[in-house]
Every structure is written in structure tokens, then in C-alpha cells.
Amino acid sequence: xxxxxxxxxxxxxxxxxxxxxxxxxFIGASILVLSTIILNExxxxxxxxxxxxxGLSILNLxxxxxxxxxxxxxxxxxxxxxxxxxxxxxxxSRSDYLKGGYISIILSLIIGILLLIFVIGTLSFLQGxxxxxxxxxxxxxxxxxxxxIVSFAFLFSVSTSPxxxxxxxxxxxxIGHSIEKAAVIVDKSSNLILKYFIKFIYPILPNLExxxxxxxxxxxxxxxxxxxxxxxxxxxxxxxxxxxxxVLIFRNREL
Numbered sequence: 328x329x330x331x332x333x334x335x336x337x338x339x340x341x342x343x344x345x346x347x348x349x350x351x352x353f354i355g356a357s358i359l360v361l362s363t364i365i366l367n368e369x370x371x372x373x374x375x376x377x378x379x380x381x382g383l384s385i386l387n388l389x390x391x392x393x394x395x396x397x398x399x400x401x402x403x404x405x406x407x408x409x410x411x412x413x414x415x416x417x418x419x420s421r422s423d424y425l426k427g428g429y430i431s432i433i434l435s436l437i438i439g440i441l442l443l444i445f446v447i448g449t450l451s452f453l454q455g456x457x458x459x460x461x462x463x464x465x466x467x468x469x470x471x472x473x474x475x476i477v478s479f480a481f482l483f484s485v486s487t488s489p490x491x492x493x494x495x496x497x498x499x500x501x502i503g504h505s506i507e508k509a510a511v512i513v514d515k516s517s518n519l520i521l522k523y524f525i526k527f528i529y530p531i532l533p534n535l536e537x538x539x540x541x542x543x544x545x546x547x548x549x550x551x552x553x554x555x556x557x558x559x560x561x562x563x564x565x566x567x568x569x570x571x572x573x574v575l576i577f578r579n580r581e582l
Contacts, residue, residue, distance in 0.1 A: 331419055335427025336434070343397055343435045355389040355443060375454050379545045382447035383465050386440065387541075390473045391500060393439050395493055398432045398480040403489045422574045425481060429570060432477050440466045461544045471562035472538045476500055478569035479533075485577040503535030533565055 362381055402425075444462045451458040479499045483492035506529060513525045538558055543550055 331423045332426045332430065335419065335424055336430035339401065339428050339431035340434050343401070343431055355385060355392070358385065375451065375456050376545065378447070378450050378454060379458065379461070380541075382443075382450065382462075383541050383544065386443050386447065386465060387469050387472070389443060390436060390440055390469050391476065391497075393436055394432065394473055394476050394480055395496060397435060398477050399484050399489060399492045399496065401428050401432065402481070402484040403492075421577050425485075425570070425574055425577055429477065429481060432480075433474065436470065436473055436477070440470060461547065464540070464550065465544050468538050468540050468558065471558055472535050474566045475503075475533050475535070475562055475569070478566040478573065482569055482573040482576070485573050485580060499533065500535065503533045504539070505536075506532050507534055507536045538562060 362385075444466050448458060448462050451462075476496060476499065480492065480496045483495045487495065506525075510525050510529050513522050538561075540550055542548075
């Protein structure tokens with residue numbers, strides 16, 4: 328990482344590590360352990376399934392937590408502390424800064440996902456099942472989903488306030504997981520305006536349910552290589568597009 332982007336990414340990653348990521352992951356892991364113990368006492372004969380189901384839900388939601396609280400605060404904090412003025416006084420462009428920040432969040436996200444995978448895997452092992460392949464698959468699809476959310480977090484961070492950025496990013500996450508079902512329901516509706524509106528926004532908004540393979544992972548169903556390829560291309564291309572828009576907005580923003 329000797330490029331400008333790499334140096335910025337390393338600097339920002341160090342700041343993020345000293346921030347809340349590891350504390351957050353530890354808290355999330357503790358909640359996972361406690362919740363699993365409680366559920367195991369309530370559920371008879373489905374203990375390992377309860378561990379898997381709860382574990383994958385926490386893995387996804389906690390990855391979202393990392394993006395919301397670290398990704399959004401990254402830019403707004405540097406603006407408020409005037410760190411950006413120091414960086415931009417040197418031969419560092421705004422796009423270099425955003426790319427470095429994006430990489431630092433991605434690295435933090437990978438660390439958080441791996442730590443939670445270790446905790447869930449340990450719980451599964453203690454219950455008599457080795458679940459390495461399923462957890463790695465779940466972690467991969469969660470990562471693909473979150474790189475899209477990170478791009479939106481950056482887009483909103485460079486164009487709105489921190490509070491509104493967090494709200495809009497969360498809204499994208501919720502819509503992304505419900506747009507597919509909404510399209511199916513609305514397609515049967517007699518409201519033509521609503522039907523055409525959904526058809527218009529459906530290809531524009533991210534379809535995060537496309538990256539949700541929770542059921543297949545829990546029940547050990549095969550996921551084809553073509554699906555891995557399609558989902559990867561979809562997530563990467565979508566995140567690049569949104570991030571490019573964020574860069575264009577940030578270049579023209581007055582600090």
C-alpha cells in the first residue's frame with residue numbers, strides 16, 4: 328500500500344480499529360452466545376438449527392451495524408475535525424480519500440465478519456456439528472451485500488447530514504430486502520400507477536434478497552457456481568456505480 332489511496336486506507340483503518348469495531352464485535356458475539364444458550368433451553372430437538380438461524384441473522388445485522396456506525400461517521404468526523412483540509416493541502420485528491428476510506432471500511436468489515444464466523448463456528452462445534460463451509464458461504468454473501476450498503480453509506484455521507492445518511496442507508500437496506508416481494512405483490516394489484524412505479528424503480532434499487540441464501544445455507548442445499556459468479560458481478564458492479572456517483576458529488580462539494 329504505497330499509493331496515496333493505500334496510505335490513506337491504512338491510516339483510516341488504524342483509526343477505525345481504535346474506534347468501536349472490535350468492541351462492537353465482542354458485544355455482538357456476547358449477545359450471540361447468551362441468546363443461543365437461552366434459545367437452546369427453549370427449543371427441543373432443534374438446537375443446532377436455532378444456533379445457525381440466529382447466528383446468520385446476527386452476522387448480517389452486525390455487519391450492517393459496522394457499516395452504519397463506522398462507515399457513515401468516517402467522512403463526517405474528518406470534516407468536523409478538519410482532517411480533510413490537511414490532506415487536501417497535500418497532493419491528495421478527494422477521490423483518493425474516498426477510495427482509501429472505502430478500502431478501510433471493507434477491511435474492517437472483513438475482520439468483523441471473520442470474528443463472528445469464528446464465534447458461530449465454535450458454538451456449532453460445541454453442539455456437535457462442524458459448519459465451516461456454510462459459515463464461509465454465509466460470510467461471503469453477507470460481504471457482497473455490505474459492499475453495496477457501504478457504497479450507499481458513502482453516497483449519502485458526502486451529500487447529506489450524518490443523521491439523514493444513517494436513515495437513508497438503513498432505508499436502502501430495508502427496501503433492498505423487500506423490493507422483490509413488493510414487486511410480486513404489486514404485480515397482482517389493479518393500481519396501475521403503483522404497478523408502473525414499482526416496475527420503474529425495481530431495476531434501479533438494489534435487490535439484496537438476491538444475495539440472501541440463508542435458507543440454502545442452513546439446510547445445506549447446493550449453490551451453483553454460476554450463482555456465485557452472478558451475485559459477485561451484481562454486487563461489485565452495483566457498488567462501483569454507486570461509489571462513482573459518490574465521488575462525483577464529493578468532488579463538487581464545498582467543504
